[in-house]
Structure formats: C-alpha cells, structure tokens
Amino acid sequence: RRLVANLSLPPGPTPLPVIGNVLGMNTREPWVTYAQWGNIYGDLVYSRLFQQEVIVINSEKVATALMQQRSYNYSDRPYSAITEPTGLGFSSARLPYGDRWRQHRKLFHQVFRADASIKYRPMQLHRAQQLLSDLHETPENYAAHLQKYSASIILSIVYAYETEPKNDPVVVEIEESMDLIFKTATPFNSAMLSAFPFLMHIPSWLPGSSFRQNVMLCRNRAKDMIEAPYKFVNFSDTSGPSMISDALRRDNHGGEEYKKAIKESSATAFGAATETTSSTLLIFILAMILHPHVQERAQLEIDSVVGTERLPNFDDRSSLPFVEAVLREVLRWHPVAPLGVPHATTNSDVYNGYLIPKGASIVSNIWAMTHNEAKYPNPSEFIPERFLTTNGQLTDDTVAFAFGFGRRVCVGRHVADASLWAAMTLMLSVFKFMPTKNMQGEDVALEPQWTSGITSHPVAFPCRIIPRSSVMDAQNLARLIDSPA
Numbered sequence: 415r416r417l418v419a420n421l422s423l424p425p426g427p428t429p430l431p432v433i434g435n436v437l438g439m440n441t442r443e444p445w446v447t448y449a450q451w452g453n454i455y456g457d458l459v460y461s462r463l464f465q466q467e468v469i470v471i472n473s474e475k476v477a478t479a480l481m482q483q484r485s486y487n488y489s490d491r492p493y494s495a496i497t498e499p500t501g502l503g504f505s506s507a508r509l510p511y512g513d514r515w516r517q518h519r520k521l522f523h524q525v526f527r528a529d530a531s532i533k534y535r536p537m538q539l540h541r542a543q544q545l546l547s548d549l550h551e552t553p554e555n556y557a558a559h560l561q562k563y564s565a566s567i568i569l570s571i572v573y574a575y576e577t578e579p580k581n582d583p584v585v586v587e588i589e590e591s592m593d594l595i596f597k598t599a600t601p602f603n604s605a606m607l608s609a610f611p612f613l614m615h616i617p618s619w620l621p622g623s624s625f626r627q628n629v630m631l632c633r634n635r636a637k638d639m640i641e642a643p644y645k646f647v648n649f650s651d652t653s654g655p656s657m658i659s660d661a662l663r664r665d666n667h668g669g670e671e672y673k674k675a676i677k678e679s680s681a682t683a684f685g686a687a688t689e690t691t692s693s694t695l696l697i698f699i700l701a702m703i704l705h706p707h708v709q710e711r712a713q714l715e716i717d718s719v720v721g722t723e724r725l726p727n728f729d730d731r732s733s734l735p736f737v738e739a740v741l742r743e744v745l746r747w748h749p750v751a752p753l754g755v756p757h758a759t760t761n762s763d764v765y766n767g768y769l770i771p772k773g774a775s776i777v778s779n780i781w782a783m784t785h786n787e788a789k790y791p792n793p794s795e796f797i798p799e800r801f802l803t804t805n806g807q808l809t810d811d812t813v814a815f816a817f818g819f820g821r822r823v824c825v826g827r828h829v830a831d832a833s834l835w836a837a838m839t840l841m842l843s844v845f846k847f848m849p850t851k852n853m854q855g856e857d858v859a860l861e862p863q864w865t866s867g868i869t870s871h872p873v874a875f876p877c878r879i880i881p882r883s884s885v886m887d888a889q890n891l892a893r894l895i896d897s898p899a
C-alpha cells in the first residue's frame with residue numbers, strides 16, 4: 415500500500431471537477447484526441463471521462479506489455495452504467511472477467527478457433543458469389559448487399575439459418591439493432607450516464623429526452639436480438655450443424671445456465687460479426703474508388719493468377735500477395751473499431767513507475783497504433799505496398815491488433831479474415847468501383863463522412879459499380895460462378 419501511495423498516475427491533461435477531460439475531446443473521433451494527447455504526454459495517458467478513470471494506450475508496444483503479457487490483470491471490462499439499462503448485460507463482449515465469460519468464450523472457441531474456421535470457407539465463397547449476383551442486379555444497394563453478406567455468414571455458422579434472397583427479416587433486424595446499439599451504448603455515453611443518472615428520468619416531452627428514448631429502444635432491440643432467431647430457426651435434431659445445435663448435442667444436460675449461455679453467446683456473435691465485417695467492406699470499396707491505381711494493380715494480379723474463366727478461391731490466396739496487402743491496408747487505414755473495446759484492471763498495477771489503478775478503463779487506441787508514423791510512414795495515405803518487401807513478399811505484419819489484445823481478443827477474427835478476403839477478391843475480379851459522374855460527364859469527387867460510435871465506417875457514398883467485362887450479363891456471371899475451380 416505504501417508503494418502505491420508514493421506512485422504517480424500516468425501523465426495526462428488536467429481534469430475539471432465532475433466532467434473530467436470531456437471539454438478537450440473530439441467526441442465524434444475520440445481516437446484522434448487520444449492520439450494528440452499521446453503526442454504530448456506519451457504512450458500511456460491518464461484522463462477522466464466524467465468520473466471514469468481512463469488510461470489510454472497509444473502504442474502497440476505498451477498494449478502488448480500490459481494487455482497481452484499481463485493479461486491475467488487486464489482482461490476485465492470496466493463497469494458500464496449503460497449496459498443494464500440498454501439490456502446488453504447478456505453480451506459476451508461486456509461480461510466481467512469470470513466464470514460466465516469463460517463459459518461463453520469456450521462456446522465460441524469450439525466454433526471460431528483457427529482450425530474449426532477452415533470448414534466454413536466453401537460456404538463463405540458461396541455467399542461471396544451471391545454478393546456478386548446482388549451487386550450485378552442492384553449495384554446502388556451495395557451497402558445493404560454487404561450487410562446481407564456478413565449477416566448470412568454468421569447466421570449460417572451460429573444458427574444454420576439460410577437467409578432469404580431479399581429483405582430477410584433477421585438481417586433487417588440485426589442491421590437496425592446494431593446500428594442503434596453501437597451508437598448508443600458507447601463508453602462516452604456510459605460515463606455520462608454514470609455522472610448524470612437523471613438522464614434516464616427525463617420525461618419524454620422535455621428536450622434532452624432522446625438519450626433515454628434511445629436507451630429504451632436499445633433495450634427492446636437487445637431482447638429481440640436474443641429471441642428473434644429462435645422465431646425462424648428450427649433446432650430439431652434434423653437441423654444442420656450450427657454453433658447452437660452442436661453445443662446442445664455436446665452437452666444436452668448442461669441445464670438452464672448452459673442453455674442461457676448458448677443463447678447469449680450466439681446473439682453476441684451475430685451482433686459483433688455483422689456490422690464489423692460489412693463496415694470493413696464499405697471501407698474497402700471507398701478505398702478502391704479513391705485509389706484506382708491500387709484497384710487496377712490488384713485486378714491485374716488476380717487476372718494473372720486466376721485468369722478470367724473462373725472465380726478466385728482460397729487455394730489462390732497465397733499466390734495473391736498484393737490482394738493480401740490491400741486487405742491489411744484496409745484494416746490499417748481506417749480500423750473499424752478505432753478504440754477496440756475497453757478492458758479494465760482487476761487489481762492495481764505498476765508500469766514504468768506509474769500507478770495503474772484497480773478498475774480503471776484501459777483503452778487501446780488502435781487508430782493511433784495504425785497511424786504510427788514510425789511504423790507506417792504517411793499513415794493517412796492508402797499504400798498496400800507497405801506490407802510488401804522489395805521483392806514482393808508479404809511482411810510479417812498482419813495488423814492483428816485491429817482485432818484487439820490478450821484474453822479478450824476478437825473470437826471471430828479467423829472467420830472475419832476469410833469473409834473479408836472472399837468478398838474483396840471476388841468483387842475485384844468481377845467489378846470496377848468508380849466515382850459517379852456529373853451532368854458534364856466528369857467524376858464527382860468523394861468527400862467521405864464517417865459514422866461515430868464503437869465502430870466507425872463511411873456513411874453511404876455515391877459510386878458506380880460496373881462489371882469489368884462488357885459481356886458480363888447476368889447469364890455470363892451465373893456461368894462464371896458455376897465454372898469449376
């Protein structure tokens with residue numbers, strides 16, 4: 415105790431009473447403010463969001479030293495005042511470090527670990543082929559098609575659920591729910607609610623009541639997220655293999671607690687998987703429009719390895735290093751979860767002579783790490799070549815930290831990686847992504863706007879998605895899809 419009393423907290427901006435450091439923050443892009451504080455105070459910054467102590471880690475080295483190497487102490491989640499009111503207490507991503515979280519994690523491990531994930535590849539390719547048909551038919555609905563692609567993969571793995579070709583009720587429900595949840599249940603809103611609990615009691619006719627209304631909407635949505643798939647899925651013995659039916663088959667006597675864990679972890683999976691994957695694909699399309707020379711180089715690589723008589727498949731992956739570099743650069747350029755998900759300390763700790771208090775929120779500023787000038791020169795530029803050596807080989811850097819750290823690292827990262835690769839590679843092989851034209855026939859410059867919340871992605875932007883080949887009508891596309899590998 416004496417040791418702790420003599421230690422100082424990491425440096426950081428001086429907090430004001432009650433509101434802490436909120437005034438100095440860019441609340442739409444807190445990762446940018448945290449990175450600026452990093453430039454002033456160093457890789458470890460102490461700040462306060464209202465009453466919540468927040469320790470921001472701005473470097474990969476410190477994140478690895480604490481969240482990975484001392485993961486026994488850095489794997490909790492901070493108390494969040496918004497979790498219960500929004501009904502998200504069930505979410506594996508929000509559970510405190512303990513037995514219930516371990517039970518969820520074990521269920522995920524059976525289905526999403528690296529070797530188990532390989533068996534989904536044919537299904538992922540099939541969904542990517544459906545994505546091509548959807549884009550061919552109604553390219554203007556590209557954002558909805560990406561949502562459907564991401565949702566249909568996770569629904570197949572978790573519930574053995576086949577999505578409808580159009581307006582699938584489960585997909586629509588997930589899309590709306592996750593949009594609201596990622597915007598409402600943020601660490602910022604949680605800290606604000608903790609400091610001002612009256613926000614949950616403002617009557618609906620008073621200004622400022624929209625916060626409470628959104629929280630209540632989230633609550634209903636969260637309930638639906640757990641129950642909705644059960645309205646559509648048949649878990650009888652005859653249903654196909656899925657995370658749920660496999661878990662029930664493995665341990666049919668697990669009791670109510672076990673069944674609850676299965677329901678909750680599967681609802682977490684489809685929530686965590688859909689928005690992150692489709693948002694990353696939106697970022698990819700944006701990057702391709704803004705960087706036509708990158709798009710062209712990736713397409714030429716695919717043509718030279720695969721030809722134009724069939725579609726790429728996972729056997730081609732190791733022969734397409736530039737496409738791989740594009741995928742890594744997409745993860746780096748605009749990480750979809752720029753601040754990851756906050757961890758918390760179980761006990762007080764000392765790092766580099768600084769005190770890390772027990773229960774502090776530990777935020778990994780993934781955005782600052784992917785924009786580290788020393789590792790990634792000109793970080794705001796989209797340059798896939800940074801992942802290639804001078805002789806065209808891939809470097810060891812897979813930007814793995816975009817999926818988090820230590821024991822709480824993303825459970826779906828192997829499935830996500832394959833879903834991203836399949837969609838990007840197949841889209842590149844068939845389509846050109848271009849800006850729209852104005853009345854004079856000139857390209858309209860894109861000025862991307864980004865959403866803010868736990869995840870961040872471009873707001874839907876106008877673009878043209880057209881087949882690379884002038885003879886690629888629906889029939890020829892169907893023929894290409896059916897061509898043997």
Ligand code: HEM
Binds near residue numbers: 508683687750824
């Ligand atoms: C591009 C796609 C994805 C990205 C960028 C991503 C990123 C992340 C990040 C940064 C975290 C926080 C890790 C930490 O606390 O250090 C996380 C957690 C999580 N992710 Fe993902 N994710 C993606 C796709 C998926 C998929 C496909 C699933 C499917 C199961 C998934 C399930 C989860 C779960 C359950 C957690 C919480 C883990 C825990 O708290 O123990 N994610 N993800």
